[in-house]
Amino acid sequence: MEICILKPGVLSTIQDLGRMDYLNQAIPVSGATDQLSARIANKAVGNSEGDAVIEFTYAAAEFKAETEILIAYAGDGATFYANGEKLPTERPIFVPAETVIKLINNPDGARTYLAIAGGWNVPEVLGSKSTYLTAAFGGYEGRILKTGDHLKSSENLSETSISILNRLRGNTIKYLQWSIPKALLLPKDHKTIRVVPxxxxxxxxxxxxxxxxxxxxxxxxxxxxxxYHLEGNKINRIKNDELLSTAVFPGTIQVTGSGNLVLLMADCQTTGGYPRIAQVASVDLPLCAQLKPGDHIRFSEISKEDAEFLYIEREKELARLTLAINSKF
Structure with a gap:
C-alpha cells in the first residue's frame, strides 16, 4: 500500500509511541503528541498500537492513494474528505487507488493521526520510528513530510487487518459501521486539565x-x-534555592524565572533547570495535545493515586476494545 503527499500541510511527520530507552542519554521521548488518537487509529485497522502513523498538524494537507489502501484516522485537527464525501473518523476505511483525500480544518483541535494497515514503513532509529526534528533523525529521513513524498506501508499485515481488507475491498470507498469513539475515553470538560503537584x-x-x-x-x-508557553497571571516563588537540572517529561509544568508557565510536550528535553509546579495526569495529555494558540485552560489538582487509577481504567478499556475488534474478525 502506498500514498503520495500532494500537500504536506503545516507540520506533518511520522510518529509512533516514542522512544523510552534513551532518556539517560538526553534523547527525548518524541512520538505522537496525542497518543490516544494514534493508538485508536492503529487499533481500527488491526495494527499494533505502537505502529507508525502520520501526525498532521491542523489541516491544509492532501494525499493520493497510489494503490488501494486500508486506513483509519483519529484526532481533532482535521476531517478527511474524498470525492466530496466526508470520511468518518475512528474506523477502518477502504480507499481505491487514485483516490485523492483532502484534510479540511476542524476548529475543535490541532492534530490528526493517519494509520495504514501494517503501519508506515520507515526505518527504526534508537528503537522507534518517531521523527525528532531537532536532531533530524527518525521518521521519514528525519524531516517533515514534503510534496512528492511517497510513503509505503509495511507488508506485514495482521490477521485482523487482512480480514478487514478482504471485507471492504472493492471499487469504491467503503467503511465499517462500528467505530472506536475517543470521546468515551476522555472527560467531557476538555478545558480543565488534571494535574498532580x-x-x-x-x-x-x-x-x-x-x-x-x-x-x-x-x-x-x-x-x-x-x-506550550502559557499566558496568564505570574507565579511567584518564595523559595529561591538553586535547582540543579533535574528530570522532566511530557506533561511537566515548569515555572520560568519570569514567573511564566511552560507545559512540556512530546519533544521536550529530558532535564530542565526551572522548578516544576505540577505534572499533567497521563490521561489528560491527549487533551493538551489538541490545544491551539489562543485556547484557554484551567488546572485542577488530583492525587497521584487518582491519576494512577484513571490511567489503569483507561488502559483496561482500551484492552477491551482491542479484544472486541479482534473477536469480530
Missing part, C-alpha cells in the same frame, strides 16, 4: 498556588511540539 510545588506563594488552580491560562503563539 510536582516536587517544587511548595516553592511558590499561596496566592500563586491558588491562582494556578483557579485562574485561566491561554496557549501562547510560540508553542510547539517541545512545549
Amino acid at each position: 510536582a516536587r517544587e510545588f511548595t516553592w511558590f506563594d499561596s496566592q500563586s498556588i491558588i491562582g494556578f488552580l483557579s485562574d485561566s491560562f491561554s496557549i501562547g503563539l510560540n508553542s510547539n511540539r517541545m512545549g
Whole structure:
C-alpha cells in the first residue's frame, strides 16, 4: 500500500509511541503528541498500537492513494474528505487507488493521526520510528513530510487487518459501521486539565498556588511540539534555592524565572533547570495535545493515586476494545 503527499500541510511527520530507552542519554521521548488518537487509529485497522502513523498538524494537507489502501484516522485537527464525501473518523476505511483525500480544518483541535494497515514503513532509529526534528533523525529521513513524498506501508499485515481488507475491498470507498469513539475515553470538560503537584510545588506563594488552580491560562503563539508557553497571571516563588537540572517529561509544568508557565510536550528535553509546579495526569495529555494558540485552560489538582487509577481504567478499556475488534474478525 502506498500514498503520495500532494500537500504536506503545516507540520506533518511520522510518529509512533516514542522512544523510552534513551532518556539517560538526553534523547527525548518524541512520538505522537496525542497518543490516544494514534493508538485508536492503529487499533481500527488491526495494527499494533505502537505502529507508525502520520501526525498532521491542523489541516491544509492532501494525499493520493497510489494503490488501494486500508486506513483509519483519529484526532481533532482535521476531517478527511474524498470525492466530496466526508470520511468518518475512528474506523477502518477502504480507499481505491487514485483516490485523492483532502484534510479540511476542524476548529475543535490541532492534530490528526493517519494509520495504514501494517503501519508506515520507515526505518527504526534508537528503537522507534518517531521523527525528532531537532536532531533530524527518525521518521521519514528525519524531516517533515514534503510534496512528492511517497510513503509505503509495511507488508506485514495482521490477521485482523487482512480480514478487514478482504471485507471492504472493492471499487469504491467503503467503511465499517462500528467505530472506536475517543470521546468515551476522555472527560467531557476538555478545558480543565488534571494535574498532580510536582516536587517544587511548595516553592511558590499561596496566592500563586491558588491562582494556578483557579485562574485561566491561554496557549501562547510560540508553542510547539517541545512545549506550550502559557499566558496568564505570574507565579511567584518564595523559595529561591538553586535547582540543579533535574528530570522532566511530557506533561511537566515548569515555572520560568519570569514567573511564566511552560507545559512540556512530546519533544521536550529530558532535564530542565526551572522548578516544576505540577505534572499533567497521563490521561489528560491527549487533551493538551489538541490545544491551539489562543485556547484557554484551567488546572485542577488530583492525587497521584487518582491519576494512577484513571490511567489503569483507561488502559483496561482500551484492552477491551482491542479484544472486541479482534473477536469480530
